[in-house]
Amino acid sequence: MATITKKTVKLTVNGVECEVEVDVNEVLAKVLREKLGLTGTKIGCESGECGACTVLIDGQPKLSCLILAIECEGKKILTVEGLSDPETGKLHPIQEAFIENFGFQCGFCTPGFLMVTKALLDKKTGEKLTDEEIRLAIAGNICRCGDYYHIIESIKAAAEKMKRFS
Ligand code: FES
Numbered sequence: 001m002a003t004i005t006k007k008t009v010k011l012t013v014n015g016v017e018c019e020v021e022v023d024v025n026e027v028l029a030k031v032l033r034e035k036l037g038l039t040g041t042k043i044g045c046e047s048g049e050c051g052a053c054t055v056l057i058d059g060q061p062k063l064s065c066l067i068l069a070i071e072c073e074g075k076k077i078l079t080v081e082g083l084s085d086p087e088t089g090k091l092h093p094i095q096e097a098f099i100e101n102f103g104f105q106c107g108f109c110t111p112g113f114l115m116v117t118k119a120l121l122d123k124k125t126g127e128k129l130t131d132e133e134i135r136l137a138i139a140g141n142i143c144r145c146g147d148y149y150h151i152i153e154s155i156k157a158a159a160e161k162m163k164r165f166s
């Protein structure tokens, strides 16, 4: 019996429905970068330790280096390219906050931090965002440039811009 090695999956990526043929053992990060041209999602460790590959799947932050593309059938995926306004190109307030607060140096880790911030602020209601909430949200993301102070300041500024507290 022939072994199935390829499959076509249907995904909605940054609001656009698409069908893409993938190897059954191909991870989502590679499909995004190499088959859909969305190279904003970075691949660092490829073992779930750095967070550079974080995307939102149905609104939840997930490590796309650890998820097979075939597991994403029918899911809504948001990558860093989907943060800005698709019509005007205007940056998302989170992106603006990172720029204004020097929340990156080399920028390799930045897409991952932007996506975990998006997930954090999308579900945030009520009290002002605490340092602890921010630290917990970014606990799985590594910045090799060590720019954590500015990253945390950027996330606080993003919360202010988005008025994510009462
Ligand atoms: S590349 Fe996925 S966690 Fe590092």
Ligand code: FES
Binding pocket: 103, 104, 105, 106, 107, 108, 109, 110, 142, 143, 144, 145, 146, 147
């Ligand atoms: S800004 Fe360089 S790894 Fe974070």
